[in-house]
Amino acid sequence: xxxxxxxxxxxxxxxxxxxxxxxxxxxxxxxxxxxxxxxxxxxxxxxxxxxxxxxxxxxxxxxxxxxxxxxxxxxxxxxxxxxxxxxxxxxxxxxxxxxxxxxxxxxxxxx
Amino acid sequence: xxxxxxxxxxxxxxxxxxxxxxxxxxxxxxxxxxxxxxxxxxxxxxxxxxxxxxxxxxxxxxxxxxxxxxxxxxxxxxxxxxxxxxxxxxxxxxxxxxxxxxxxxxxxxxxxxx
Numbered sequence: 596x597x598x599x600x601x602x603x604x605x606x607x608x609x610x611x612x613x614x615x616x617x618x619x620x621x622x623x624x625x626x627x628x629x630x631x632x633x634x635x636x637x638x639x640x641x642x643x644x645x646x647x648x649x650x651x652x653x654x655x656x657x658x659x660x661x662x663x664x665x666x667x668x669x670x671x672x673x674x675x676x677x678x679x680x681x682x683x684x685x686x687x688x689x690x691x692x693x694x695x696x697x698x699x700x701x702x703x704x705x706x
Numbered sequence: 707x708x709x710x711x712x713x714x715x716x717x718x719x720x721x722x723x724x725x726x727x728x729x730x731x732x733x734x735x736x737x738x739x740x741x742x743x744x745x746x747x748x749x750x751x752x753x754x755x756x757x758x759x760x761x762x763x764x765x766x767x768x769x770x771x772x773x774x775x776x777x778x779x780x781x782x783x784x785x786x787x788x789x790x791x792x793x794x795x796x797x798x799x800x801x802x803x804x805x806x807x808x809x810x811x812x813x814x815x816x817x818x819x820x
Contacts, residue, residue, distance in 0.1 A: 630810075635715075638797075643807070694752035695740070697750045
């Protein structure tokens with residue numbers, strides 16, 4: 596089975612903490628994405644990457660950064676977590692520009 | 707700003723009912739329309755990727771149609787079952803293939819009562 600694995604299903608952090616969300620895919624996909632899901636809103640794209648060491652801002656990149664040192668791994672970093680970053684975070688990957696394969700999500704609460 | 711709208715936001719039906727919901731998207735500069743199903747505590751999974759105007763796709767009891775000229779897609783579920791309970795997301799990709807960005811609607815949450 597193809598798989599996108601997110602490192603943590605549930606996290607609770609304090610305001611100002613640095614937070615790492617890790618995502619690994621085993622499908623050799625070039626493209627990887629980070630989205631956040633909030634009630635009443637669609638999935639919103641934070642950052643995406645077409646290749647190793649390459650990144651592009653999505654629609655809501657403020658307060659986030661990313662790292663892609665290896666093809667299979669795409670990390671989302673919250674440099675200084677804030678309460679408005681409490682959300683469900685979804686990682687996805689795709690081959691070319693076809694369907695997305697998603698992880699199960701990481702629910703982050705920032706107190 | 708490109709807008710993708712789904713309606714209704716939520717739906718409650720009885721087991722055995724057939725149902726449908728709508729995804730509206732920009733009618734210009736179309737490249738592809740995706741449908742995903744997201745069950746609670748699971749990953750969203752792709753149902754369909756549609757690229758041609760007039761396209762109709764089917765997977766079991768679920769089917770989808772696409773009208774790119776007027777900017778809408780319908781998802782139909784025939785004879786709903788409790789296991790169909792999920793949030794259904796549509797996503798629009800416009801422009802050329804190398805934009806890489808999908809714009810998602812807010813989803814339709816379906817609850818099927820036994």
